[in-house]
Amino acid sequence: MDTVILFDFDHTLIDCNSDPWVVNQLGATQLMNSLMRVLPWTSLMDRMMLELHQQGKTVGDIEQSLKTIPVCLEMIRAIKSAHSLGEQ
Secondary structure, eight states: OOOOOOOOIIIIIBSSOHHHHHHHHTTOHHHHHHHTTTSOHHHHHHHHHHHHHHTTOOHHHHHHHHTTSOBOHHHHHHHHHHHHTTOO
16 A cells, blocks of 8 residues: 655745735735735735746746745654655
8 A cells, every 4th residue: 555645835845825925925914914915815816927037037036936935844854754664
């Protein structure tokens, strides 16, 4: 029997919500805060990605901001433990 181990990303593998993290790191916090009151989350993030693109931000900029997110150390230990038991 195969074993499947699943992980969520936000607040599990990383110690925050990656959506506002990226927006904050790329300097659009004020706009996001104002739009949060009037847009549902997915529409908000669509709008924020459009705004960041219009400001000249690139996929590379987003990747760089994601690399600065704090990782949950407990999850790293759990992944290493699963790997040591033969899980890939």
